[in-house]
Amino acid sequence: MRKTIYIPGDSSARAAGSDEVALEIRKEAEKRGLNVDIVRNGSRGMYWLEPLLEVSTPEGRFSYGPVSPASAGSLFDAGFLDGGGHPLSLGRTEDIPYLKDQERLLFKRAGLTDPLSIEDYRRHGGYKGLQRAINLTPRDIIEEVKASGHRGRGGGAFPTGLKWETALKTPSDARFVVCNADEGDCGSFSDRMIMEGDPFALIEGMTIAALAVGARKGYVYLRSEYPYTKDIFGKALKTAYDNGCLGRNILGSNKDFDISLIMGGGSYICGEETALLESMENRRGMVRPRPPVPAVSGLFSRPTVLNNVMTFVAVASIFENGAEFYRRYGTQGSTGTLPIQLSGNIKRPGLIEKAFGADLKEIVYGFGGGTASGRPVKAIKAGGPLGAYLPASVLEKGVKLTYEDLIANGGILGHGSIIVFDDSIDISQMALGTLKFGAYESCGKCTPCRIGSVRAMEIVEGIVAGNDVENGLVLLKDLLSTMSNLSLCGLGGLLPLPISSALRHFPEDFGLKKGSFDWDYYAKDR
Amino acid sequence: MLALLADSYSIHFMDNRDRQAIENIIGKTEDRAGALLSALHGITDKLGHIPVEAIPLIARGLNLSVADVYGAITFYKDFRLSPPPLNVLKICQAESCQSRDASGLTRYARARLGIGLGEAAPDNKAAIEPVYCLGNCACSPSITHNGKLLGRMDEKKLKELIDAIEEKP
Numbered sequence: 230m231r232k233t234i235y236i237p238g239d240s241s242a243r244a245a246g247s248d249e250v251a252l253e254i255r256k257e258a259e260k261r262g263l264n265v266d267i268v269r270n271g272s273r274g275m276y277w278l279e280p281l282l283e284v285s286t287p288e289g290r291f292s293y294g295p296v297s298p299a300s301a302g303s304l305f306d307a308g309f310l311d312g313g314g315h316p317l318s319l320g321r322t323e324d325i326p327y328l329k330d331q332e333r334l335l336f337k338r339a340g341l342t343d344p345l346s347i348e349d350y351r352r353h354g355g356y357k358g359l360q361r362a363i364n365l366t367p368r369d370i371i372e373e374v375k376a377s378g379h380r381g382r383g384g385g386a387f388p389t390g391l392k393w394e395t396a397l398k399t400p401s402d403a404r405f406v407v408c409n410a411d412e413g414d415c416g417s418f419s420d421r422m423i424m425e426g427d428p429f430a431l432i433e434g435m436t437i438a439a440l441a442v443g444a445r446k447g448y449v450y451l452r453s454e455y456p457y458t459k460d461i462f463g464k465a466l467k468t469a470y471d472n473g474c475l476g477r478n479i480l481g482s483n484k485d486f487d488i489s490l491i492m493g494g495g496s497y498i499c500g501e502e503t504a505l506l507e508s509m510e511n512r513r514g515m516v517r518p519r520p521p522v523p524a525v526s527g528l529f530s531r532p533t534v535l536n537n538v539m540t541f542v543a544v545a546s547i548f549e550n551g552a553e554f555y556r557r558y559g560t561q562g563s564t565g566t567l568p569i570q571l572s573g574n575i576k577r578p579g580l581i582e583k584a585f586g587a588d589l590k591e592i593v594y595g596f597g598g599g600t601a602s603g604r605p606v607k608a609i610k611a612g613g614p615l616g617a618y619l620p621a622s623v624l625e626k627g628v629k630l631t632y633e634d635l636i637a638n639g640g641i642l643g644h645g646s647i648i649v650f651d652d653s654i655d656i657s658q659m660a661l662g663t664l665k666f667g668a669y670e671s672c673g674k675c676t677p678c679r680i681g682s683v684r685a686m687e688i689v690e691g692i693v694a695g696n697d698v699e700n701g702l703v704l705l706k707d708l709l710s711t712m713s714n715l716s717l718c719g720l721g722g723l724l725p726l727p728i729s730s731a732l733r734h735f736p737e738d739f740g741l742k743k744g745s746f747d748w749d750y751y752a753k754d755r
Numbered sequence: 756m757l758a759l760l761a762d763s764y765s766i767h768f769m770d771n772r773d774r775q776a777i778e779n780i781i782g783k784t785e786d787r788a789g790a791l792l793s794a795l796h797g798i799t800d801k802l803g804h805i806p807v808e809a810i811p812l813i814a815r816g817l818n819l820s821v822a823d824v825y826g827a828i829t830f831y832k833d834f835r836l837s838p839p840p841l842n843v844l845k846i847c848q849a850e851s852c853q854s855r856d857a858s859g860l861t862r863y864a865r866a867r868l869g870i871g872l873g874e875a876a877p878d879n880k881a882a883i884e885p886v887y888c889l890g891n892c893a894c895s896p897s898i899t900h901n902g903k904l905l906g907r908m909d910e911k912k913l914k915e916l917i918d919a920i921e922e923k924p
Contacts, residue, residue, distance in 0.1 A: 240890065240891065240904060241890075241891045241893060241894050241904075241906060243904065244891050244894055244897065244904040244905055244906035244907075245894055245906050245907060274893075276893030276894055277893075279894065412890060413887070413888060414888070415849030415850050415851060415887060415888040415892065416849070416850065416851050416888070416892050417888075417890070417892075418890040418891070418892055418893065421890040448788055448789065450789075453796070453833050454886070454888070454889050454890060455890060456902060457904075489786055489788070489789070491788065491789030491792060491793065492789075492792060492793070492796055493792065493831075493833075494792055494795070494796075494827075494830070494831025494832065494833045494834060495831055495832035495833035496830065496831050496832060497887060508792065509788045509789050509792075510787075510788065511787070511789075511790055511791035511792075511817065511819060511823065511827070512791075512823065512826075512827065513826050513827055513830035513831075514830065514831070515830075528788060529787075529788070570892065570893070571893070572851040572892035572893050572895060573850065573851045573854040573855070573892070573895070574854040574855060578892070578893035578894070578895075579893050580893075601855075610850060614849065614850065614887070646892070648850050648851050648854060648892070649854065650854045651854070654853075654854060658858075659850060659853060662848065662850070662853060663850075665848075666848070666849070666887050669885070669887070670887065
């Protein structure tokens with residue numbers, strides 16, 4: 230009997246050597262005269278085990294990891310094709326606690342299916358949602374999105390149904406659907422994973438959005454740092470066209486929808502929605518003042534549904550199972566599930582999908598297993614580069630991973646990333662690095678961000694060096710107020726959050742006494 | 756304007772083949788959205804950089820001004836007006852990698868190659884560039900070598916890589 234072996238073609242798995250493992254496994258199989266099929270699946274998200282190899286057996290999928298090319302021979306010797314025991318054996322994949330304890334809706338197929346097989350996608354619930362949406366009116370589609378309580382996953386958390394409704398209600402000769410796949414926030418990789426591991430889910434979600442607002446053309450703006458993603462998603466688009474899921478008369482609906490893939494130019498700011506639109510319109514990726522919002526006047530001044538990758542993927546899930554089902558997960562203000570991306574100094578980094586409201590401590594210690602170094606956790610940073618540095622003590626406060634609870638604790642949830650630092654890290658250096666990043670990536674359109682990021686860096690360097698500290702602190706508070714109140718977009722507007730949280734929670738790293746910096750990003754009179 | 760640019764960048768004269776390749780790439784863009792990025796990526800993939808002489812060709816082909824095209828090339832970090840160094844090492848400076856000693860890797864690369872972050876060696880053999888996140892955070896620290904993503908880096912692996920770069924003529 231022909232055996233199927235799964236070896237991830239995911240970027241991170243490949244960076245960990247999965248291509249070399251696949252090559253060696255194939256060679257070894259040929260040497261032994263065995264007929265095997267190798268499927269390059271997505272990653273299961275258990276990255277400390279990558280390259281993770283799986284085999285299909287009558288008792289389910291068995292996994293082995295982390296596999297090196299050198300272990301290929303011994304795997305065959307151990308009879309891994311039938312799930313045989315081996316030092317790298319992890320048992321049945323679905324019994325691994327890290328995976329078993331998750332609530333996978335958006336990532337239910339990632340790692341399980343062949344990402345480029347549309348038959349596999351359909352077998353696991355794919356295109357059920359679109360099929361249902363085809364029989365609904367635009368109004369009803371939008372009502373269902375609204376009823377689900379779904380909010381945008383790019384960081385802004387704006388209600389998706391409301392955004393779509395605005396685009397539908399704005400009179401125009403054309404409307405567009407644009408997917409923001411410019412996943413630049415450090416610590417986040419869920420967009421990449423889903424586009425590599427389950428690309429049709431994004432295509433399906435975008436197609437439902439197109440039906441909702443009457444768009445005939447969609448675009449995916451992907452960051453150029455993801456060349457493997459480009460290959461996989463490009464192939465998925467072609468397959469979708471070949472199977473009547475894109476193009477003319479989608480699934481016999483009499484509706485047309487096209488999707489093109491655009492590669493970014495290596496600029497973080499193009500992940501900001503208006504800069505992304507400028508970039509698509511053949512200009513420098515510089516932020517546009519709002520209003521008007523893109524739903525009113527977006528690409529080429531037409532109403533545009535501009536959502537992040539996970540937002541569209543969640544839509545496909547909502548239509549597959551219904552808004553009621555989706556609402557059963559999460560909290561009142563944050564419905565559904567959140568793909569949490571855990572990285573940094575952590576024993577078991579990876580992707581953990583849980584209903585909104587998961588306990589932060591459980592994620593870091595339960596799933597993550599604490600720091601990789603074995604030293605105490607000093608800080609965590611949730612929500613990407615513009616999130617707050619929170620002290621380890623926050624883990625003892627029962628913080629839930631929801632938009633509301635993170636804000637209540639002085640942070641942001643953002644895209645759902647969590648970076649862990651051990652006690653060897655100097656937070657003043659991390660804060661300076663964040664400012665350097667801000668200065669490096671500022672588009673330069675507005676002064677508070679362009680000059681503020683550089684000035685803040687100079688002032689903080691002065692404080693750390695002990696030069697004119699008192700005046701420096703006064704100046705810095707004034708500068709952070711200006712940046713947070715007057716910047717055109719979130720880059721300059723949010724940079725004060727990591728900087729002020731670092732100074733408030735870790736003053737000793739800056740050579741300051743406790744309480745010497747009291748400027749609060751969330752204060753009303755900031 | 757082109758004369759001004761020619762003073763700032765050593766002009767690499769295109770031969771007819773390059774010109775034809777560029778015309779083909781520009782001619783391929785059907786959709787107005789993303790046309791410039793697509794053309795710039797296409798030319799970079801083919802030639803390694805955007806020759807200054809290509810700017811007016813792109814501008815004419817896409818109905819943009821020379822200033823628009825030049826402005827975009829100099830805005831996006833992916834594009835350059837001179838040939839790239841033989842080996843480009845991008846070292847992630849973002850925080851997951853910092854938590855796993857990306858600074859140590861950066862220091863090591865700088866010391867070995869004798870150049871700063873964001874600089875190229877005078878013989879254009881190697882350059883070290885900062886990058887903020889490669890989406891490989893769960894296998895930090897990460898770098899790329901001529902676009903190939905490498906995870907779980909440490910000084911030993913980086914040493915082997917730089918040794919190999921230095922050995923090649």
